Amino acid sequence: MYLTREEERILKGEEGPARQLAMKLLVRIGEALGAERLIRISHAHVSGVSYSNIGDPGLEFIEGLASGGRVAVYSTFNPAGAPLGMDPPYPVPREHVEKQARIVKALLRMGFEPSGTCIPYALRRPRPGEHLAWGESSAVAVANTLYGARTNREGGPVALAAALVGRTYLWGLHLEENRRPTITVRVETLPRGEVEAGLLGYMIGKLFSGELPYLDAGRLTKRQVIAMCAAAAASGSTAMCVVRHVSPEDQGPPGGVERAALGPNDLREAREEVESASLDEAELFFTGCPHHPEHVVNRVLELMEAHGVSRLRRPVWIAVPGRASRPLATLAGELARRNIRILPGTCLVVSTLGRSGLKAIATDSVKSAFYLPRRHGVRVALASLEDFVKAYGA
Numbered sequence: 001m002y003l004t005r006e007e008e009r010i011l012k013g014e015e016g017p018a019r020q021l022a023m024k025l026l027v028r029i030g031e032a033l034g035a036e037r038l039i040r041i042s043h044a045h046v047s048g049v050s051y052s053n054i055g056d057p058g059l060e061f062i063e064g065l066a067s068g069g070r071v072a073v074y075s076t077f078n079p080a081g082a083p084l085g086m087d088p089p090y091p092v093p094r095e096h097v098e099k100q101a102r103i104v105k106a107l108l109r110m111g112f113e114p115s116g117t118c119i120p121y122a123l124r125r126p127r128p129g130e131h132l133a134w135g136e137s138s139a140v141a142v143a144n145t146l147y148g149a150r151t152n153r154e155g156g157p158v159a160l161a162a163a164l165v166g167r168t169y170l171w172g173l174h175l176e177e178n179r180r181p182t183i184t185v186r187v188e189t190l191p192r193g194e195v196e197a198g199l200l201g202y203m204i205g206k207l208f209s210g211e212l213p214y215l216d217a218g219r220l221t222k223r224q225v226i227a228m229c230a231a232a233a234a235s236g237s238t239a240m241c242v243v244r245h246v247s248p249e250d251q252g253p254p255g256g257v258e259r260a261a262l263g264p265n266d267l268r269e270a271r272e273e274v275e276s277a278s279l280d281e282a283e284l285f286f287t288g289c290p291h292h293p294e295h296v297v298n299r300v301l302e303l304m305e306a307h308g309v310s311r312l313r314r315p316v317w318i319a320v321p322g323r324a325s326r327p328l329a330t331l332a333g334e335l336a337r338r339n340i341r342i343l344p345g346t347c348l349v350v351s352t353l354g355r356s357g358l359k360a361i362a363t364d365s366v367k368s369a370f371y372l373p374r375r376h377g378v379r380v381a382l383a384s385l386e387d388f389v390k391a392y393g394a
C-alpha cells in the first residue's frame, strides 16, 4: 500500500505507540483488502463501547490506548451499556456502572466528544462525498443513504484506529464505482409510519443483503429513512441504499439492473418474523432505537395533550444522546409524574435489561424488535407511540 511520508512516520512510531498501533492495524487490513492507499477522514464514530459487550479485555484495550493516544479528527462514540448521568429504570450491577464509567472516561481523555449516541449525524451533519469511518451499522447506512457521505461498516477497533490517525483505507463504499445501485426495488405499499418503514428495511436487509438497492418508496420522511436503514442493517449487511427523491446520489432509476418489488405480503411476513407480543401484553413502550434527538420529548408531550392524556398507566422510555442537557434534566421530575423516563447515552440492546424481569415491551423500532428477544429474552410488540398513548393514557 502506498503511504505518504507522514503515514510512514506514524507507522514507525514517531507519533507514539497508540498511533503506531492504529496505523499498523489500518495498513494490515487495507493491504489484505487490496486498498491502494489511505484517505483522510473528517469524522470517526466508534461502536462497541458497552461494558456488557466488550468486558474487561475491551476496557483494558481502550484504557491502554488512552494512556498516550489522542484522536486526530472529530470523533464520537456509540451508546454505553447504562444511562449516562441518570439512574437506570432497570438493574445494573455496580461493577458494570463503574467499568462503563471508566470506558467513557478513557474515550473522553483521548479527545472524543461527549456523545454516547448512535446518531452521530445529529451532532455533526455529514457532507455529501466526505469520507468517514463509522462503526455503528445504522449510522453507516444513514450516512451513505441520507447524507451521501462515504463510510464502510467498520468494526469497533478499526473505527478507533481511524480516530487516532484520522485516516482509513480507500476501499468499498469510499469508491465511486461501489456506490452505484445493483438492483431496483419498487415498493408497492408506501410505508405510513416508522414501524412500516422499519419493516420495509427489515425485508431489504433480509432479501437484498450484498446488493445496493435503488428504492422507489414514495417520499419517505427523514425519520422513516433512519428507521428503514437501522432495520436493514440489522437483518442484513446493508450499508447503503439509494432512495428516490431522498438520497443525494439519486440520479433516477438505474438502467440495466435487476428489478424487484416489495408488497403488502412482504411487510406482513416481516411483522410475523419480528413481532412476538401484543400491545396488551406490553409492560412499557420503548422508543429511541436509533436515538431520538432530545426535542422529541416535546413531541411526546404534545401527543399526550392532543389525546387528553395527563399520565400514562404504563411507562414510556425514551433513549436520547449522551448526557441529558440541563433543560431536559430539569424536566425529569415532570416527565416522571407523567410516567416518562429519559435514557441518555444508552442502548437497551447492549444494556443489562435482561435482569429487569420484563416479559414484554412495545416499541416503534424494528431494529429493537429484532435484537431484544435475542439478547434479553424480552418479547416485543410493534406499535406507534400514538397507539400506546391511546391504549394506556389516563
Ligand code: F3S
Pocket: 078, 079, 118, 136, 138, 230, 288, 289, 290, 291, 319, 346, 347, 348, 349, 350, 367, 368, 371
Ligand atoms: Fe442505537 Fe442501540 Fe438501536 S446503538 S440503533 S439504540 S440497537
